[in-house]
Amino acid sequence: MKPYFKQKPYPLEFSGAAMIGAEEKELVNRVLDSRSLNRYYGPANQGMVADFEREAATWLGVKHTLAVHSGSGALRVALRALDIGPGDEILVPASTFIATALAVLNTGATTVFVEIDESGNINPNDIEHGITTRTKALIVVPILGVPCDMDSILAIVRRRKLLLLEDCAQSFGCRYHGRPVGSFGDIGCFSLQHCKVITSGEGGLVATSNPSLYERMIRLHDQGFLREAHLPNLGRVASTESPLGENYRMSELTGAVALAQLRKLDRIVAKLKENRRRIYSALQPGPYRFRPSPDPDGDVGCNLLFIHEGTGAQMDEWVHLLCAEGIPAGCRYDGKTVYQYSQIRAIRNPDGTMRFPDGLCPRTEHILQVSAHVPVAPQLTAEDCLAVADAINRTTDKVYSPSKSRCQLTVGHNEAR
Ligand SMILES: Cc1ncc(COP(=O)(O)O)c(C=O)c1O
Numbered sequence: 001m002k003p004y005f006k007q008k009p010y011p012l013e014f015s016g017a018a019m020i021g022a023e024e025k026e027l028v029n030r031v032l033d034s035r036s037l038n039r040y041y042g043p044a045n046q047g048m049v050a051d052f053e054r055e056a057a058t059w060l061g062v063k064h065t066l067a068v069h070s071g072s073g074a075l076r077v078a079l080r081a082l083d084i085g086p087g088d089e090i091l092v093p094a095s096t097f098i099a100t101a102l103a104v105l106n107t108g109a110t111t112v113f114v115e116i117d118e119s120g121n122i123n124p125n126d127i128e129h130g131i132t133t134r135t136k137a138l139i140v141v142p143i144l145g146v147p148c149d150m151d152s153i154l155a156i157v158r159r160r161k162l163l164l165l166e167d168c169a170q171s172f173g174c175r176y177h178g179r180p181v182g183s184f185g186d187i188g189c190f191s192l193q194h195c196k197v198i199t200s201g202e203g204g205l206v207a208t209s210n211p212s213l214y215e216r217m218i219r220l221h222d223q224g225f226l227r228e229a230h231l232p233n234l235g236r237v238a239s240t241e242s243p244l245g246e247n248y249r250m251s252e253l254t255g256a257v258a259l260a261q262l263r264k265l266d267r268i269v270a271k272l273k274e275n276r277r278r279i280y281s282a283l284q285p286g287p288y289r290f291r292p293s294p295d296p297d298g299d300v301g302c303n304l305l306f307i308h309e310g311t312g313a314q315m316d317e318w319v320h321l322l323c324a325e326g327i328p329a330g331c332r333y334d335g336k337t338v339y340q341y342s343q344i345r346a347i348r349n350p351d352g353t354m355r356f357p358d359g360l361c362p363r364t365e366h367i368l369q370v371s372a373h374v375p376v377a378p379q380l381t382a383e384d385c386l387a388v389a390d391a392i393n394r395t396t397d398k399v400y401s402p403s404k405s406r407c408q409l410t411v412g413h414n415e416a417r
Helices: 023-034 046-060 071-082 098-107 126-130 150-160 211-220 226-235 251-261 265-281 314-323 364-371 383-401
Strands: 064-068 087-095 111-116 135-140 163-167 187-191 203-206 288-290 303-308 371-375
Touching: 023 251, 046 064, 046 111, 046 203, 046 226, 046 251, 064 071, 064 211, 064 251, 071 163, 071 187, 071 203, 071 211, 087 098, 087 126, 098 111, 111 126, 126 150, 135 371, 150 383, 163 211, 187 288, 203 211, 211 226, 251 265, 265 383, 303 314, 314 383, 364 371
Parallel strands: 087 111, 087 135, 135 163, 163 187
Antiparallel strands: 064 203, 187 203, 288 303, 303 371
16 A cells, blocks of 8 residues: 555645745735835835844844845854954854854864764753863754753853854744743854745844844945944944955845745744644654753754664664655764765865864764654644654564554544554
């Protein structure tokens, strides 16, 4: 019999993209009709980017946000605003998307990789081991919608007088004890790329409550200019500097989609959490642990992360069988730490040896080898969620105790088994 998600394809797991509808079209059409596609120009500017910034600041509970054209652009603008460059060392979790590390390396600063723990996020107990007299900042990355342990992190940052940057690219909508992630650090960075919780295809945002950093980021994202449009929000201009900025501006078309998506964020997160809860509650115990979270209530719910207790080969088979059922399971970053990407492996010391060799963060390397995830989509119905759990339960039996394989759920069947 054809598996459930071969008869009825697994819905698009990128939640923002999946929820695109009339609201995005209406705002985009308003921009097109206005013939004012740049945030600063045009005969009938609709102020989509400015509205997105204002509503994002309210949602995040920060004083200022600035929209940019990507999450990488957000990191670039933030790191430059924090004056990070050659000679500085920046602490970065050993598992994150490569953009986090590249943003640091592209400033001329160096990355010091820190172990993660089973939450998937930086291990607060390992942060201080990486601190030297050159350490200037810590970057934390709440991965796949799970917050970092911000109480421990803030204590270290205060004690060691470090700058704190939150790379929340994957976790718009995530909270830690009620407070949105991205609002704890000196600067929070977000991405609105296609795979993110909310999306405008490409896009990014920086968030801060520090007016000087905000002013600097405005200039850095717009060739060193500070345009009048920002003055009401900025309050007063503190500096006359014109840094060598670049162009990271967001267009009005992107702003229109971003604004419509932001207005759906709470609904998207509620749906993801509901679906994840449904799947969790129908799962049988297996030879795996679930990713722990420092605040489960704050999780976005966009993924189920399993830490397998068997061999790497068993986990690969588990992932392969779920994919064969039409469920897009996967291994975190193909089991690689960020320093195991070819771009970073290519970096050499003056004597020609690898700057970031394998074994740098052995616990992270191990956790990634045994971590597999199943994405949660907002459009999964209650019945679909049972079918996901059923497929996971059967696959776990097949891989770990082949003698007790169960029969599979068919479309239209209302009970898990
Ligand atoms: C943790 C992290 N940081 C930064 C980025 C870069 O964002 P963007 O693709 O919008 O440049 C991404 C995602 O793509 C990410 O997952």
